[in-house]
Amino acid sequence: xxxxxxxWLVASKDLRSELRTKEALNAALAFALVMILLLLSFAFDxxxxxxxxxxxxxxxxxxxxxxxxxxxxxxxxxxxxDCLDVLVSSPLDGAALFLGKSLAGFFLLMIVELACLPVFxxxxxxxxxxxxxxxxxxxxxxxWGLTVIGTMFSALTVNLRLRxxxxxxxxxxxxxxGLLAAIQLTTALVAGRPLDAELYDWLKxxxxxxxxxxxxxxxxxxAVLLG
Amino acid sequence: xxxxxxxxxxxxxAWLMAADIAVILxxxxxxAAQGAVYRIIFFHVPAAWTALLACLAAFLASCLYLLKxxxxxxxxxxxxxxxxxxxxxxxxxxxxxxxxxxxxxWWTWDARLTSMLVCWVLYAGYLMLRRAVEEPxxxxxxxxxxxxxAFADVPVVxxxxxxxxxxxxxxxxxxxxxxxxxxxxxxxxxxxxxxxxFVALVALRMRQExxxxxxxxxxxxxxxx
Numbered sequence: 001x002x003x004x005x006x007x008w009l010v011a012s013k014d015l016r017s018e019l020r021t022k023e024a025l026n027a028a029l030a031f032a033l034v035m036i037l038l039l040l041s042f043a044f045d046x047x048x049x050x051x052x053x054x055x056x057x058x059x060x061x062x063x064x065x066x067x068x069x070x071x072x073x074x075x076x077x078x079x080x081x082d083c084l085d086v087l088v089s090s091p092l093d094g095a096a097l098f099l100g101k102s103l104a105g106f107f108l109l110m111i112v113e114l115a116c117l118p119v120f121x122x123x124x125x126x127x128x129x130x131x132x133x134x135x136x137x138x139x140x141x142x143x144w145g146l147t148v149i150g151t152m153f154s155a156l157t158v159n160l161r162l163r164x165x166x167x168x169x170x171x172x173x174x175x176x177x178g179l180l181a182a183i184q185l186t187t188a189l190v191a192g193r194p195l196d197a198e199l200y201d202w203l204k205x206x207x208x209x210x211x212x213x214x215x216x217x218x219x220x221x222x223a224v225l226l227g
Numbered sequence: 228x229x230x231x232x233x234x235x236x237x238x239x240x241a242w243l244m245a246a247d248i249a250v251i252l253x254x255x256x257x258x259a260a261q262g263a264v265y266r267i268i269f270f271h272v273p274a275a276w277t278a279l280l281a282c283l284a285a286f287l288a289s290c291l292y293l294l295k296x297x298x299x300x301x302x303x304x305x306x307x308x309x310x311x312x313x314x315x316x317x318x319x320x321x322x323x324x325x326x327x328x329x330x331x332x333w334w335t336w337d338a339r340l341t342s343m344l345v346c347w348v349l350y351a352g353y354l355m356l357r358r359a360v361e362e363p364x365x366x367x368x369x370x371x372x373x374x375x376x377a378f379a380d381v382p383v384v385x386x387x388x389x390x391x392x393x394x395x396x397x398x399x400x401x402x403x404x405x406x407x408x409x410x411x412x413x414x415x416x417x418x419x420x421x422x423x424x425f426v427a428l429v430a431l432r433m434r435q436e437x438x439x440x441x442x443x444x445x446x447x448x449x450x451x452x
Binding site: 160170181212224 | 345371377384
């Protein structure tokens with residue numbers, strides 16, 4: 001109970017300070033929309049047929065990049081006024097601090113994802129909402145995997161000079177299995193295919209990926225944060 | 228490890244490998260379907276085994292570092308990862324040469340090739356991370372955590388990418404393909420010199436790492452005065 005309260009405390013603090021300044025959120029949203037509206041449309045011929053076959057890959061490319069922007073800020077935010085030292089020396093549980101940070105990052109990434117979907121649907125003429133429930137589940141699971149790993153490495157690289165470059169280079173190769181599953185599922189669900197046996201296997205992979213890395217991150221949180 | 232042991236190991240590796248290469252080139256016949264180029268398998272497959280072994284060793288060393296906070300484990304982790312990456316590169320490159328002859332292309336995004344490449348890039352990130360952190364204790368801690376994450380990812384990567392269509396010849400060792408007993412034996416025989424080379428290189432690299440840390444410590448002390 002105490003653990004959950006601490007988690008929520010950290011998450012709400014992070015969300016409040018982010019939603020007041022909208023620093024990371026604005027950057028991530030602007031980046032995602034520019035990428036969807038401009039870059040992707042010139043990278044390939046955005047006819048409806050082509051888009052249906054690659055929708056998952058395109059969307060997750062955008063989410064992964066936007067996610068790196070959001071997660072980079074997760075611990076960097078605490079550097080000014082030595083807030084990180086205060087957090088670490090407070091009676092907060094290391095795992096609770098980590099989980100709270102992850103939750104805040106997750107909410108922000110979900111905002112970006114949910115803002116991108118309709119824009120993508122309108123400009124690429126894709127009826128993405130035919131499998132709305134499963135699609136939202138896949139978006140949430142993929143976002144969770146990305147935030148857990150991203151927050152972990154945000155904490156690890158917070159003191160580095162090149163952290164903005166390091167984070168994507170470390171996180172994306174680790175994310176490959178999760179991203180692969182999320183891409184396969186998103187492509188199929190956006191095209192209106194219901195969750196059949198094959199998609200169900202991918203979903204299981206995505207869930208296991210999330211569980212493995214959440215457990216690992218919570219177990220190592222103390223080692224990372226407290227040293 | 229003492230220098231003498233190291234030299235003996237390297238000599239033994241060179242001698243065994245020369246003997247193996249003589250057998251591979253002169254005694255073993257060409258393969259029925261592939262001709263002469265199949266011989267690359269005697270380096271390709273043991274190199275992959277060695278690389279996977281290196282991942283395991285680096286994982287254990289990283290766990291031990293986090294538990295004991297002894298820099299020797301950190302040195303072992305970086306040594307095994309680096310040498311493992313070299314063996315992984317040998318595996319990828321020999322595979323590409325073989326693919327150019329047999330498939331007519333250098334690269335294809337088949338399951339095993341992709342998995343190996345992803346894992347290689349993953350562990351290359353480990354070296355990149357080490358280079359970016361300057362403070363030794365912080366570097367060792369960050370590297371150990373990353374290594375544990377990477378090791379947990381390896382089976383998931385192989386498993387997930389296998390769900391794509393595969394073009395790779397069916398694994399010879401765990402079921403599927405068939406190989407003559409003499410060739411089979413050679414695969415393991417040639418693993419011995421590669422393993423010796425691996426251990427010697429790891430010992431050498433570890434020694435280097437520890438010498439570098441001692442030097443760094445001396446420099447810090449000199450600056451402190």
